[in-house]
Amino acid sequence: MVGDGNRVSAIAAEIELDRTALGELEASFGGQLVRPGAPDYDEHRGIWNGSIDRFPALIARCAGVADVIAAVRFAREAGLLVAVRGGGHSFPGLSTCDGGIVIDLSPMKGIRVDPEGRTARAQAGALLGELDRETQAFGLAVPSGIVTHTGVAGLTLGAASAG
16 A cells, blocks of 8 residues: 555555545444555455456455445445455355455354244355354254355355355
């Protein structure tokens, strides 16, 4: 990242982010904001399909709903392209983008099982293997798929091509 006055350039993405708006986002964000140049940027920009190699200007690793709202608001006000990553299993790479913001829901992995109601609720970052582990503890199974690292949100929403 290089700075010049009130602008910050994301070199890899060739996008300038407003320093003031980014500072406001950072001040209220409970998760992690990852920018080009950060030591873990490459780790967090990668997705399951290794042939997809994109460079977002910002990765917002959301810790909860308030972070998602803040990230969407920031992207809208900055005019940034948005990609949403649940499990990151999108074959065509729709869970990442070049020069925009990746709203990464993968840290949101909460799963609540109601054994009496025989239902389960999973946050947007949960994977099938994690859901299976939690439901099996109650003798329940979820008829969903066999690839344990597939995101529950994308599969549930019928987004085989989404992230």
